[in-house]
Amino acid sequence: MSAPGIAVAPEGRRELRLIPALEKNPQLVALAQTPPGKLLLLAVFSVVLAVLQPSWLRVTPFLVLTSFFPRHRRAVVSLGTGVLALALPNLRGFDPRQTGATLVVFSFAAVLCTGVRSASGKRRLNRPVSLLICVVLAYSAIIGWRPGLFAEDSFAWRVAEALATYQWFIGFALLDRLSTSADPTPLQVGRFMPFWGSTVTPFPKGAANLRKIEAHDGESLAITQLKGVKLVLWCLVLAALYQLFRSVVYEHLGVLEMSSALQRIADGQSPGWRACWASVLCNFADQLFFLTVLGHRIIACCRMAGFSALRNTYRPFESRTVAEFWNRYYYYFKELLVDFFYYPAFIRYFKKHPWLRRNFAVFAAVFFGDMYYHFARTPELVRDHGFQRALGMMSIYGVQCAMLAVAICISQSRSRGRSEGKGPVARWLAVTRVVAFYCFMFAFVDESFRFSLGVHLKFFGALLGLPVT
Amino acid sequence: MHDLEPIRQFLGELLVRSGDLDSFSDEEPLFSSGRLQSIDGVELVVFLEEKFGVDFSKLGFDQAAIDSVTNVARLLERSSGESLG
Numbered sequence: 124m125s126a127p128g129i130a131v132a133p134e135g136r137r138e139l140r141l142i143p144a145l146e147k148n149p150q151l152v153a154l155a156q157t158p159p160g161k162l163l164l165l166a167v168f169s170v171v172l173a174v175l176q177p178s179w180l181r182v183t184p185f186l187v188l189t190s191f192f193p194r195h196r197r198a199v200v201s202l203g204t205g206v207l208a209l210a211l212p213n214l215r216g217f218d219p220r221q222t223g224a225t226l227v228v229f230s231f232a233a234v235l236c237t238g239v240r241s242a243s244g245k246r247r248l249n250r251p252v253s254l255l256i257c258v259v260l261a262y263s264a265i266i267g268w269r270p271g272l273f274a275e276d277s278f279a280w281r282v283a284e285a286l287a288t289y290q291w292f293i294g295f296a297l298l299d300r301l302s303t304s305a306d307p308t309p310l311q312v313g314r315f316m317p318f319w320g321s322t323v324t325p326f327p328k329g330a331a332n333l334r335k336i337e338a339h340d341g342e343s344l345a346i347t348q349l350k351g352v353k354l355v356l357w358c359l360v361l362a363a364l365y366q367l368f369r370s371v372v373y374e375h376l377g378v379l380e381m382s383s384a385l386q387r388i389a390d391g392q393s394p395g396w397r398a399c400w401a402s403v404l405c406n407f408a409d410q411l412f413f414l415t416v417l418g419h420r421i422i423a424c425c426r427m428a429g430f431s432a433l434r435n436t437y438r439p440f441e442s443r444t445v446a447e448f449w450n451r452y453y454y455y456f457k458e459l460l461v462d463f464f465y466y467p468a469f470i471r472y473f474k475k476h477p478w479l480r481r482n483f484a485v486f487a488a489v490f491f492g493d494m495y496y497h498f499a500r501t502p503e504l505v506r507d508h509g510f511q512r513a514l515g516m517m518s519i520y521g522v523q524c525a526m527l528a529v530a531i532c533i534s535q536s537r538s539r540g541r542s543e544g545k546g547p548v549a550r551w552l553a554v555t556r557v558v559a560f561y562c563f564m565f566a567f568v569d570e571s572f573r574f575s576l577g578v579h580l581k582f583f584g585a586l587l588g589l590p591v592t
Numbered sequence: 593m594h595d596l597e598p599i600r601q602f603l604g605e606l607l608v609r610s611g612d613l614d615s616f617s618d619e620e621p622l623f624s625s626g627r628l629q630s631i632d633g634v635e636l637v638v639f640l641e642e643k644f645g646v647d648f649s650k651l652g653f654d655q656a657a658i659d660s661v662t663n664v665a666r667l668l669e670r671s672s673g674e675s676l677g
Contacts, residue, residue, distance in 0.1 A: 298654060331656050335624040433626045450629060461630040462655065469634060470648035474641070481634070535631065 142356050146349040155345035161190045164348050168427055171355045175362055175420050176320075181207060182424055185318045189428045193344055196337065196429050197306070201313025208316060224281035225289075229312050231258075232293040236308045239297055251297040252463055259290055259499055266502060267510030275506075283502045288323055289315050290499060291459055295329025298462060306330050319424030323500050324456045326421045327432040338429040351426030354434070358419035365412040372405045381406040385569060388585070389578045399585040403562045410565070411439065414453060443553040444534035445560055449527070456496075464492030482532045489528035494520050497570075504572060516572050519579055523567035530560055562586070594644065594668045599661055602639050606632045618661040633658060640664070646671045 145151050154160035165187060172179040185203040189196045208229075209222050239251045266273055266283045273280045292315035299305045306314075314330040327333065338344035372378045379387070379394060384402040387394045394402070418435025425432045435454050442448035450457050468487035473480040497520050498504075504513040566583040584590075596618070603622060607613075612627055622628045636658050640646040646668065651657075657667045 331654075332624055335621055335656070335659070446631070458630065461633075465630070466633070466637075466653045466655070470637065470653050477638075484634075 141360060142353050145353050146346045151349060152342060152345045155349055156341045158191075160345075161348075164352055165190060165427075168348075168352050168355055168423075171352075171359050172420070172424070175355070175358060175416075182318055182320070186424070186427045190344075190348070193338065193341075193429055197310060197313075200317050200333075200428065201310055203318030204313045204315055207318050220276070220278055220281050221285075224278060224285040227282050228285040228289050228293075229315070232289065232296060232315070233308050233312055235293065236296050236311055240305070240308070250467075252294050252467070255290065255294055255297060256495065256499075259286055262286060263499070263502060263505045263513075264510045267505035267508070267513060270507055270509040270512070273506060280502075280506060283506070287500055287502045291323060291463075292316060292325050292329060294463055295325055295331070299329060299331040306334070317425070317428075319428055320421045322417070324459055326418065326435060326455050327425060327430070328455065328458055328462070332432075333430055336431045338431065343431070344429050347426050347429055347431045350431070351423045354419050354426060355423035358416055358423060361412065361419065362416045365416055368408065368412060372408075378402060378405045381565070382569065382571065382573070385574045385578055385582055388581050389574055393590070394585070396585050396588050399582060400562075403565055403586060406565055407558065407562050411436070411452065418453075418455075440554055442557055443550070444537070445527070445530040445557055446534045448557045448561065449531065460488040460492040460496070464488040478536075481535065485532050485535070486528050489531055490521075490524045493524045493527070501570075501572075519567055519569065519572070519574075519576050522576065522579070523564055526564050526567070530564075594665065594672075596661055596665055598643060599664050602636065603628075603661065606635060616661075618665075621659045623655055623659045630655075636664075640667075644668055644671065 155164055165183070168186070169179060169183050172182065176182070185199055188199045188202075192199065208225050235251070235255070262283060266279065273283075296308075296311040296314070299311065305311070311330050314333060316325075320326070327336065338347045373380060379398055379402045381402055384394050384399060415436040422432050422434055433454060437451050437454065439448055439451040442451050465484045465488035469480060469484035473483055494517055498514070498517050504516060508516065563583065563586060566586060567579050569579070600618070603616070606628055607616065607622070610628065610632065616622065616627070623630075623633060633655055637648060637653075640658070641648070651667070651671060656663065658664055
C-alpha cells in the first residue's frame with residue numbers, strides 16, 4: 124500500500140505527490156457520500172476557488188445543487204447556462220442587448236440542431252459543421268464589409284461576438300447528431316459554456332462527452348469530487364508559483380515580455396539574442412503556467428459538478444515529440460481541431476495514399492483549422508480592419524501554424540518509424556528539442572496582432588543570432 | 593454479427609503501444625477516458641476500413657462510435673446496414 128503523498132507510477136517507481144490522492148482513500152470516499160461530507164468538500168473547494176476566481180459565487184450555488192441533487196444534474200447544468208448566459212452574462216449584471224444577441228445565437232443553434240437531427244436518409248446533412256463555418260464566415264464578411272461599419276454597442280456586433288463565443292459549442296452539438304442517446308435540443312443548448320466556465324474552446328468537449336464522463340452513482344460522484352478538490356488545491360499551488368515566477372522574471376530580473384521585445388524591434392532597436400531568448404523562454408513558461416492554471420480551475424469545477432473530465436494540461440514535460448506536447452499542453456484545443464478538421468479530412472481524402480492522407484489531415488487541422496479558429500475567435504479584427512485586411516493579418520498565424528503542422532507531420536512519422544531511447548539523457552534531449560521548437564514557434568505568436576510579419580521574422584532571426592537592424 | 597476478437601486484440605495492441613498494460617472490458621470507454629489518444633483513433637479507423645470495409649465518409653465520423661468495443665460493434669452493424677441499404 125502506498126504511503127500518503129506517495130503514489131506508485133506505472134513503471135513501478137515511487138512518485139512524490141504534493142497533494143495526496145484523496146480519491147484513493149476509502150474513508151474519504153465514504154465521507155464524501157454523506158451530507159456533512161459533501162458540505163465539507165464544497166466548503167474546502169469554495170474557499171480555494173474564492174482565492175483563484177473573484178467570480179466564484181457564480182459557480183458555487185450550482186455546485187451545491189449538483190452535489191445534493193445529482194439525479195437532476197443535467198437540468199442544473201442547463202439552468203446554470205441559462206442563468207449565466209442570459210440573466211448574468213457578465214459581472215456588471217444584466218445587459219439586454221447581450222442577452223438578446225445570445226438568444227439569437229441559441230435560437231440559431233436550436234434550429235440547426237433540430238434540422239440536422241430530423242433530416243434523414245438522402246436528405247441527411249453530412250457536413251453540418253462546414254455549414255456552420257460558412258455561416259460564421261458569411262456573417263464576418265457582413266460585419267467587415269467596411270471597417271467600423273458596426274459600432275461596438277450595435278446589436279449586429281453583439282451577435283457576432285456571441286457567435287464567436289458559442290461557435291464550437293454549437294459544433295459539438297451538431298457532431299452529436301449521430302448519437303442515439305443524444306440529449307434533446309434544449310438540453311444540448313444548455314451545455315453551451317457551462318456554469319463551471321470555459322474558453323471559446325469547450326472544456327470539456329460537448330454534450331456527448333459529458334454524458335460519457337458523468338458520475339453514475341454516489342461513489343463515482345464522491346471520487347470525481349475528491350479529484351476536483353485535489354485539482355483545485357494543485358491549481359492553487361501553481362497559481363502561487365505563477366505569481367512568483369512573473370514577479371521574479373519580469374520585475375526583478377527585468378526580462379522583457381514578448382510584446383515589449385517585439386515593440387523594441389518594431390522601433391528599430393536590437394534587444395540582443397540573449398534578451399530575445401530570455402524573453403521567448405519566459406514567454407513559453409508564462410503561457411504554460413497561464414493555460415495550466417486556467418484549465419485546472421475550470422476542470423476542477425467541472426469535476427465538482429460530477430463530470431470526470433480529463434485535465435486540459437497534463438505533464439507536458441513528459442512529452443518526447445512535438446505532437447505529444449501539443450496533446451499534453453492544450454488537450455481540448457487539440458481535440459477540437461481533431462474532431463472538426465482532422466477526422467473529416469482523414470476519412471474523406473486520399474484514402475489510397477496513406478502518407479498523403481495523414482499529412483493532408485494534419486494540415487487541414489493544424490494549418491487551416493488553427494488559422495480559422497483564431498480568425499473566428501477575434502471578430503473585432505474584422506470589425507476594425509475589414510474582412511479582407513483581417514484575413515491578411517492572419518498571415519503571422521499562418522507562419523506559426525505551418526511550422527506546427529510540418530513539425531507534427533515529421534514527429535508522427537518519426538514516432539511510427541523508430542522507438543526513442545529510454546535513458547534520462549535521451550529523455551532530456553527529447554524534451555529540450557520539443558521546448559526549443561515551441562520557443563521558435565512562439566516567435567510568431569502575438570494575439571494582439573500589433574506587429575507586422577517583418578517584426579516577427581526579425582525576432583526569429585535574433586533567436587538565431589542574426590543582426591536585427 | 594461480427595467477430596469482435598480482432599477488435600479487442602487491436603485495441604489491446606494500441607493500449608500496450610501507449611504503455612497501458614491494464615485490461616479493459618467491452619463496455620469500457622477508451623478514448624473519452626484518456627487511455628487512447630486521437631492518433632490511436634486514426635489507427636483504428638484505418639484498421640476498420642481495411643479489415644471490415646467501413647466507409648466513414650458515408651457513415652459520418654464520431655469518436656464516440658469507436659470509444660469502446662461495444663460501440664465499434666454497433667458501428668459495424670450500422671456499416672453493414674448502410675452497405676445493404
